[in-house]
Amino acid sequence: MNTALQPPPILLVEDNPMDLDLTLRAFTKKRLTNHVQVARDGEEALAFMARWEAGEPAPAVILLDINLPKINGLEVLRQLKAHERFRRIPVVILTSSREDRDLTAAYDLGVNSYIEKPVSFSKFMEVAEQIELYWCVINERPGGA
Numbered sequence: 001m002n003t004a005l006q007p008p009p010i011l012l013v014e015d016n017p018m019d020l021d022l023t024l025r026a027f028t029k030k031r032l033t034n035h036v037q038v039a040r041d042g043e044e045a046l047a048f049m050a051r052w053e054a055g056e057p058a059p060a061v062i063l064l065d066i067n068l069p070k071i072n073g074l075e076v077l078r079q080l081k082a083h084e085r086f087r088r089i090p091v092v093i094l095t096s097s098r099e100d101r102d103l104t105a106a107y108d109l110g111v112n113s114y115i116e117k118p119v120s121f122s123k124f125m126e127v128a129e130q131i132e133l134y135w136c137v138i139n140e141r142p143g144g145a
Contacts, residue, residue: 008060009035010131013045013076014094015068019117023063023094026121026128034060034132042071046079049086058089061131066095066102074105081110092131 010032014020020038027036037059039045045064052058062080066073073093081087090112095102098116106114118124 006057007034008057009037011037011039011045011048011059011062013039013042013062013064013068013073015040015065019065019096022121022124023128026124027132029125030128030132032128032132042068042073042076045076046071049080049083052086058086060090062089062091063094063131064091066093066097066106074102074109077106077109077111094127 010027012020012023014023020040024036024038037048039048045062045068048056048059064073064076068076073095077091077093080089080091087110091110092113092115093102093106093111094115094117096117097103103114115127118127
């Protein structure tokens with residue numbers, strides 16, 4: 001399989017099975033061309049960095065929940081943004097947290113966008129479409145990210 005012709009994947013970091021299913025269904029319904037990789041906790045998310053260093057394509061965007069088991073999303077964000085090569089990967093916090101301290105902490109750590117998870121499937125579809133359109137089509141990525 002020639003990965004050079006494939007669009008970069010999207011990394012979805014989500015531990016809630018219902019939210020994971022909702023997100024994947026929204027992307028499937030929108031016929032997303034980017035493959036969606038899934039990490040179900042912060043530890044799994046950080047393990048992707050070793051895979052990228054070994055030659056797997058880095059994602060176009062990382063969709064990151066804050067409230068994760070093992071390592072929380074803000075710590076995942078901190079470690080990603082501290083990495084010399086992977087800090088350029090756009091990270092979108094997609095969370096149910098409406099806490100001002102989470103929003104502020106995320107932006108202090110270098111998040112590119114912060115979105116509260118929509119409750120309804122139709123609103124989730126709109127968010128999925130906007131994520132794909134902006135982060136996977138319109139946004140310019142630097143080389144090596």
